[in-house]
Amino acid sequence: MIPPAPLRLRLDGAALVHNWQWLRDQGGTAACGAAIKADGYGLGAQGVLDRLSAAGCSDFFVATWGEAAALKLPGDARLAVLHGVRDADMAFAVDHAARPVLNSAEQVIRWRGTGRACDVMVDTGMNRLGIAAADIAGGLLDGLAVDTLMSHLACADEDSAMNARQCAALAGLAGSTGARRLSLANSAGICLGPDYAFDLTRPGLALYGGIPRREAEGHIRQVAFPEAEIVQRRRIEPGETIGYGACFTAAAPTEVAILNIGYADGYWRNFFGHGSAGAGRFPVIGRISMDLIAISVDAEPALGEGDWVAIDYALPSAAAASGMAQYELLTGLGQRFERRWD
Numbered sequence: 001m002i003p004p005a006p007l008r009l010r011l012d013g014a015a016l017v018h019n020w021q022w023l024r025d026q027g028g029t030a031a032c033g034a035a036i037k038a039d040g041y042g043l044g045a046q047g048v049l050d051r052l053s054a055a056g057c058s059d060f061f062v063a064t065w066g067e068a069a070a071l072k073l074p075g076d077a078r079l080a081v082l083h084g085v086r087d088a089d090m091a092f093a094v095d096h097a098a099r100p101v102l103n104s105a106e107q108v109i110r111w112r113g114t115g116r117a118c119d120v121m122v123d124t125g126m127n128r129l130g131i132a133a134a135d136i137a138g139g140l141l142d143g144l145a146v147d148t149l150m151s152h153l154a155c156a157d158e159d160s161a162m163n164a165r166q167c168a169a170l171a172g173l174a175g176s177t178g179a180r181r182l183s184l185a186n187s188a189g190i191c192l193g194p195d196y197a198f199d200l201t202r203p204g205l206a207l208y209g210g211i212p213r214r215e216a217e218g219h220i221r222q223v224a225f226p227e228a229e230i231v232q233r234r235r236i237e238p239g240e241t242i243g244y245g246a247c248f249t250a251a252a253p254t255e256v257a258i259l260n261i262g263y264a265d266g267y268w269r270n271f272f273g274h275g276s277a278g279a280g281r282f283p284v285i286g287r288i289s290m291d292l293i294a295i296s297v298d299a300e301p302a303l304g305e306g307d308w309v310a311i312d313y314a315l316p317s318a319a320a321a322s323g324m325a326q327y328e329l330l331t332g333l334g335q336r337f338e339r340r341w342d
Ligand SMILES: *Cc1c(COP(=O)(O)O)cnc(C)c1O
Pocket: 035, 037, 082, 152, 185, 186, 187, 188, 202, 203, 204, 205, 206
């Protein structure tokens, strides 16, 4: 028997489903999928897949075939692998239910001979992944069984003229391939309005409680709640310091709790001077260690060894406090948490 973990990630399954339903409803008649790459943005891809699948989501996206291989797919779930296929993926990929999202002429040529279905990414200005629109006109996709033709927005979280340009570029490709569906919007793209939804949307961040744009404020609920156990409580006197570098000096007698969480768990060093726990009642004081943090618990005389404390981790405010992206705060959540859905 392995002893229970001293830190856990409480996961609110109802909030996850609520967020997916809100995102789906913004897209009008478009289907709403879910990006579950990077282990479901750190929450656990299988747990996310099972819950969203039960709620009616049937299109899921991972980055690599290794991620696809790790998943058990419910009967009606469709999975797409965003990075396409390398030579080294082919033997595995042709026998797997997932579709590659082909991103280049090389990948198209590699896949064409299989006769199997695929998705295709077309670049509309991001210059990251995707074939060029001119390649489509040139016949690159002829003979390919394309399910979804997709593109990706570079600036959806900003009010940029590029959004409308990319939207128009994808709309202009309607009917130019045999694709059954068009897809453009990530979480932020969904917030740009129904014109951006096409046939299928691909949210990630907002499913997990991220607020990509102000339109989502008040609609998206927090899903991931880190909690850590107190290892030790101590009292320090005025002039004494806490932690590495002695960066915090007590001005008055201070009650301190040492918590079982640190930067190795994704509680980044940037939270130094800015983080808090217990809904703001317990400021994080001193530097963040690899496995430990200190909080001031003057506000709670009863807290002691073995008690659990909720780390303040609402993504917009935690991102503002730490200077990290909401994405990084999710995907950095480490392997030592016990992930517990409720
Ligand atoms: C990661 C990803 C998404 C999801 O993006 P969010 O900003 O997390 O909603 C959608 N589409 C593609 C191609 C992606 O790589």
